[in-house]
Amino acid sequence: MRGIRHTNPKIVKCISETEHQMDKPSKDILKAIFDKVNRDDTFSQRIGVKLIELLPGFARATLPITDETINIYQMAHGGAIFSVADQACEAAGNSFGEPAVALQQNIHFLAAGKSGDFLEATAKVTHRSNRIGLIEFEVRNQEGLLMAIGQQVIYFKKGKPDKR
16 A cells, blocks of 8 residues: 655554554445545535545545646645545545544645646544544645645544444
């Protein structure tokens, strides 16, 4: 699995320990979440974001940059880059079969995109407690250029998952 790459040994250790602590959802739960994200996230559909991979605590989403997702400087709009990252985080956070919502997200834009680029966001849950989780993400273009990195803090809602 090609995911977020860390050079900090403390972060690598944290990810490794967290993976062992997390419950592994069934394939049926993962499929239901995958289908729900792609079917019900109408904003993402409107701009062209697609969830393409979902594993426990990990997700990958894509977005083609078009003339409809660029800014006044003919660069990929920051909101479009943020949105593909947010979709990957949404799926990764919800991949445990328990409803999760974002509390906070930060993003660092590192390179500009342009119309014709194809973006891929990967998100990985790096910490999970009873109620709070931390997701780290990155966004790359079709050439592998790192365009953005960031983190999202999520809140795990208690109760039964929404099965609509």
